[in-house]
Amino acid sequence: METQYHRPASVAEAAKLLAGEARLLAGGQSLVAAIKLGLASPSSLVDLRGIAGLDGIRVDAQRVSVGAMATHASVAASKEVARAIPALAQLAAGIGDRQVRACGTIGGSLANNDPAACYPAAVLGLGASVQTDQRQIAADDFFLGMFETALRPSEIITAVHFPIPERAAYEKFHQPASRFSLVGVMVAKTGGGVRVAVTGAGSCVFRCKALEVALTRKFAPESCDGVPVDASGLNDDLHGSAAYRAHLIPVLAKRAVARALG
């Protein structure tokens, strides 16, 4: 089957091209691999890389706004991001390898919502909101399940807005082969309370309420000790049982808190 390739110059034009089996192409780090393996065969590809202004990063006193087409490398390298939310720059710097970071984008990662991706933990843990060409979606409403988000078929992410937390840190434990997160934990102390988001452990990024309660009581590493995390429903594969992943969540949260305070 032939795949049509489009390179629109604006978001509006891109939206018009989204029909049938069309897929948006951002950095191509998941989609292109899927196409090569025969796991995806889109009727057309709508390449967002020709649209100017989607890759900017803006920081003000309240928030960090990252354009959907900003690469992981640019977020990792941004001094403004590193000053405002060091955890976010550090998370971006730990995604994939150098090539992935040079091409992969935040918008692509979020729209794909891989269960072991890092960015969903940042968005959920920091309580960000996802800006699309149609609306703003709160992080808590965005991630619906494995590779599933609240995005409508014709909707295009344009930016992500991260409120600046008091403190935050991300702790990633590698799956040894892929180096995706076996478990990744983002801990953030925000004006609205403590948020703990976990990626890699389940079918979709999730908040760990037990740890949030413990850390709201006292935002200190030892608060994570002995916090029970239910293993049921967590991933169980070659690289770790559900029990192992459940065990790692408070261990990593504790380290993240120590780092956030450090």
Added chain:
Amino acid sequence: MGAPGLIGRSIERKEDYRFLTGRGQYTDDIVLPNQSYGVFVRSQHAHARLRGVDTAKAARAPGVLGIITGKDMAAVGSLPCGWLIHSLDGTPMKEPKHPVLAEDKVRYVGEAIALVVADTLLQARAAAALVEVDYDPLPAVARTATAAQAGTAVHDQAPNNVCFTWGCGDKSAADAAFARAAHVTTMEYVNNRLIPNAIEPRAANAGYSRADDSYTLYVANQNPHVERLLMTAFVLGLPEHKVRVVAPDVGGGFGSKIFLYAEETALVWASKRIGRPIKWTAERSESFLSDAHGRDHVTRAELALDKDGKFLGLRVHTTANVGAYLSTFGSCVPTILYGTLLSGQYATPAIYCEVQAVFTNTAPVDAYRGAGRPEATYLVERIVEMAARELKIDPAELRRRNFVRTFPFASPVGLTYDTGDYEATLARAQKIADVDGFAARRAASAGKGLLRGIGYSCYIEACGLAPSNIAGALGARAGLYEAAEVRVHPTGKVTVFTGSHSHGQGHETTFSQVVAARLGIPFEDVDIQHGDTAKVLFGMGTYGSRSLAVGGTAIVKAVDKIIAKGRKIAAHLLEASDADIEFSGGEFRVVGTDRKKAFAEIALTAYVPHNYPLDKLEPGLNENAFYDPTNFTYPAGSYICEVEVDPATGQVRVDRFTACDDFGNVVNPMIVEGQVQGGVAQGLGQALLEACRYDEEGQLLSGSYMDYAMPRADDLPSVKVETLAGTPCTHNPLGVKGCGEAGAIGSPPAVMNAITDALTSLGVRDVPMPASPYAVWTAIQAAAKH
């Protein structure tokens, strides 16, 4: 020995210019006129009857030139196994047919069923997807340990899936040793199955010429002459002299490219039928499925010691998985190359080893860097360390009490070590590793909440499998010599043709150093050719760390014939007797005089024989030699590993790793160090990361880099490598032993001994390889429950 300083010097590798500037010529780089492309249809089931293979739709697809199935090739022979092993009861191993393309049944996921040939690769791929295979699935045998009780037969002619039950050593002597033992240490191990992962996947390009009824095969292979012999004589029945096999630049082999595989065999056969050259290059996922895998042993071992810690006896029972079919050396790896190494560096007086080889519905298992010797070393070095812990004797001290100290040493499992100095490598390794500072480092780690451990491994290796007559008596179906031709050109420049293939080992540099040194000519005046049956007279190829010890010696023998002939020519020119001519520094000289002729003058005289003893001597200066070693060589060394384990996550970090080796004489220290570094990286991969896993249905779970963990640079410490001046091999003229596999053989037990040392305080006795964080954490949990 000629030009001073050439031997023992780290000359930069001459081959690296082309490798580092993208000028290498690999099989996939070669495009032949009228090139067509092949894609294999592979089994999706581990075990199934083939009800039918419907190629009609695929045959009509655009660009398709032909489709070959097992039916088409039913008349050709079985892919052969190169070593006949006999069971303890005297019966020969079960050797069911290994068809080039599956016939009535498929026996592992990835087994080739059909070859689709088309004008372009994309057309071949698209057409292959249209081939309809009708499977009748059968239960699969996927587990090594239980294959013999599986209740399903991989091959009807192999009851209980047993290929053979082999033994070595003296059972009654071993039993007697255990009867009088003061202490017995017992261990059970799994030597984890590995997938080779050479950076260049397997590839082949085969063409047939109607003009002279000949075939040319380009193939990523370690031993082109053996490939040709096996393919023509045993499988396709083609005249050997009408088939040229070229193994051009090859991007890593590690054993996996020794073997004769189905793919290149099918390509050669099909190239005549299709009438076009056909190229196939494995995709990475095909490599995972269809390259011969390595290791995969399940073992129980017992070590008997007296009250002073002297080893009395070793008893071993191993179940070795050979996969669905016997690959080229699948039978000798878990036997001849394994059982014979169980004495290690120790004077253990009685050893008995029994190996049950089983068929399973998995890819064939064969030689992988070390091939049997890593499995033996793992067993010996783990159980020795465990015995030291149980007896509360320092592990280095226990080893010292049992070292072989007088040579030659005849081991109870059939080898005779010619030379060695195990104390020297251990003592030096302990110094480099700063063993004295370990206690302080352990305390510092504890302060960070980390557990530090130290582990030893004192390995021995047997390289350059030999001699041919004994190997033949043990079941080898091939010789184990090497061949060389040294062609001196009229200007005194030299081309060497060697049967040792280079696919990363640096032969072009090392062999040039050897030849230039011996002839006293500049390094640049020597060129090394290998890998082409049309150029090289014969070759057994590159495996088992044999190239310099065996191939290099063949070259030396040919060089010495050149010198002998040159001496006669010089005697004639200098009007002296042959006996009065000495050769050194590239000059033939009348002893005790300044009358001399340079090597190049002699070469020119040989080709322009105006003043020449034509009545006694042929013109020209070209010599062949074959060398069949009288014994293995025995490299040995001591490796020390130090790890930090994070008990909260199970994460292991290798903090330091020391390798101190005795390879006998060393020609190029840089290349030797590179071999050790690479080997240690591979061994650390086995110990910490790599695991080939099949599910119960025989589906490969670790079929990509998403799930098969290869070592990355940041997984590895900076390995300290030191090669001692050592004990030169006593039976080859270079005094060399071989260094290609040492790192992969010696390192896994050092790592695992270090990890288990770190975890002893938590009550953990053992951790399986690979010691992934999950595996370590699981072991800690299990110990905590105890």
